[in-house]
Amino acid sequence: MEATTERHHIVGGGIAGLATAVFLLRDAGVDGAAIHVYEQLGTAGGSLDGSGDGEDGYLVRGGRMFEEHFACTFDLLGSIPSADDPATSAAQDIFAFNRMVPGSANCRIVRDGKPAEDRFDLTLTAQDIVDINRLILHREGSLGNQTIEDWFQPNFLDSNFWLMWSTMFSFQPWHSVVEMRRYLRRFIHLFPGFTRIAGILRTRYNQYDSLIAPIVSWLRDRGVQIVTGTQVVDVRIEGTRQDRRVSALAFASGEEIPVAETDKVYLTLGSMTDASVTGTNDRAPSRDDHEGGAWTLWRKLAAEHEGFGRPEVFCSETDKTAWHSFTVTLDSPDFFEFMEDFTGNRTGTGGLVTFADSGWTLSIVLFHQPHFRGQKHGTYVFWGYGLRGDRPGDFTAKPMWEATGDEILTELFGHMGLTPEQQGWFKTARVIPCRMPFITSQFMPRQPGDRPDTRPSGASNFAIIGQFCELPRDCVFTVEYSVRSARAAVASLTGRITPPPPVARTDLDPKVLFNAARVLMGM
Known part of the structure; x- marks a missing residue:
């Protein structure tokens, strides 16, 4: 066990930062008291959140999906006791829950107020299929900053495949075709269940209760210092590009902590949920998109030091990332x-339901209940989002970005064809809309160098973690990407644990490729 004089500072208490702490303590032999996590929000967890109560309304900003090949994530969760049973790990609980409540949607698409007759048909043309296969086989490095709409024919964006793909993963036509290629290759084994969202794993409760709270408890029980409400505003870096180190961390409070040569620093740069704002039943969320601390810190470091990427590529156009x-x-x-x-x-088994006629590209999902630990019997919670909230609605005549909670319900009623009596079910509904200006920022078209490496050139005592560092083959907007970055950073800086295992290459399995081809061709 190492001496506690060597300290490990983790900037950001999202899943990447918390995973870093777990790997340091569990695998690298670091004493818990030597690990310090600094989180700018009032609670840890970052984008894996869940808050509120039955009286004022619950809030889930979003949720990440899991699948069985998330090797780093399930390795991490294999050591964390589950929320309900200390004898069962969080990983075991996920698999047990999905055996109990298996997911397979019978109604993925709704048109004209009823399940679409072609909801299991991808409606792809022969050219669309050629373009998908051509992208899968294309070399990533030669794609540059092309967009999805650059690659495909215009009619591709009218297909059921695109409707289901875009709403499942939150892709927009102007997003990076490189990221779409990565998704196609990473998840090609899921193609046979694609129209039913089969093969996707879900947590028993919201992801804060199921994942974050157990991890935080496990870490704190072992002495890890998780300090919330604390924003790092500057990272002092000394030396040259060939040999440089963090010498101090500066906080918004004015405090500055020196970082010794033997200390290690792990930096979360950028955040998909930074600067999120909420509304109410009668008030829309503010559209005054201010960058939060995660982006401000990254911009400062990138402006002052080489090798920190180009944050403006990802955070400069909120009309394309919100x-x-x-x-x-x-x-x-x-x-x-x-x-x-x-x-x-049955509730909790169907997954995302998308309204194909919706100008907002509106989708909802009814969770297995209770979705929150402590949620009272008789209280029910569901979630939805609008992928194209910039466009006018069909029943409210305004963009979703300007809609109150009640106006969002009006839009939902219209697409569901609910009668006035049925609309009465929502008389006391608490609706919390949430604007996330940077939620798909990691999908923006990029080129090599726009994302920093986990270990920038010459970095002697620091590494980059989270969604905005460069990891070969893996897919952003997943928990696995953040956890993989954490393991890579700890392995690189400490040399005491093995690097993350290679990304599963199901795209090299002939059987997987054959089954995917059959799906694309409608066989």
Whole structure:
């Protein structure tokens, strides 16, 4: 066990920062008291959140999906006791829950107020199929900063494949075709269940209760210092590009902590949920998009030091990176029972339902209940989002970005074809809309060098973690990407743990490729 005089400073208490702390303590032999996590928000967890209560309404800004090949994530969670049973790991709980509540959607797409007749048809043309295969086989380095709409024919964006793909992963036509290629290759084994969202794993509760709270408890029980409400505003770096080190961390409070030569620093740069703002039933979220601390810090470091990437590539156009989600808290099961009949899915087994006629590209998902630990019996929570909140609605005549919670419900009622009596189910509904200006920022078109390496050139005692560092083959907007970055950083800086295992290459499995080809061709 190393002496506690060597300290490890982790900037950012999201899943990347917390995973870094776990790997340091569990695998690298670092004493918990030598690990310090600094989080600018009032609670740890970053984008894996869940808050509120039954009285004022629950809030989930979004949720990340899991699948069985997330090797780093399940390795991490294999050591963390689950929320309900200390004898069961968080990883075991995820698999057990998905065996109990298996997901397979019978109603992925709704048109004209009813399940679409072609909801299991990808409606791809022969040229679309050629273009998908051509992209899968294309060398990433030669794609540059092309967009998805640069690569595909215009009619591709009208296909069911694109509707399901874009809403499942939150891709926009102007996003990076490099990232789409990575997704196609990374998740090609899921193609046979694509139209039903089969093969996707979910957590028992919201991801704060199921993942973050157990990790935080495990770390604090072992002496790790997790300090919330503390923003790092500057990282002092000394030396040359060939040999440089962090010498101090400066905080918004005015405090400055010296960093010794033997100390290690792990920096989370950027954040997909930075500067999130919420609204209410009668107030839309503010559109005054200010960059939060995670982006401000990255911009400062990139302006002053080489090798820190180009944050402006990702955070400069919020009209292309924002969408609004909404969380609805209900006091009766009526809508949930209606949706079970409507979709043919038991609550929690169906996944995302997308309204194809919606100008907002509106989608909702009814979670398995309770979705929050401590959620009272008789209280129900569901979530939704609008991928194209910049466009006018069909029943509110305004962009979703300007809509109140009640106006979002009006839009939902219209696309569901709910009668006035059925709309009465929502009389006491608490609706919390949430604007996330940078939620898809990691998908913006990029080129080599726009994202820094996990270990920048010459970095003797610091590394980069999170969604905005460069990792070969893996996909951003996943928990796995953040956890993989944490393991890579700890392995590189300490030399006491093995690097992350290679990304699963199911795209090299002939059987997987054959099955994917059959799906694309509608066989």
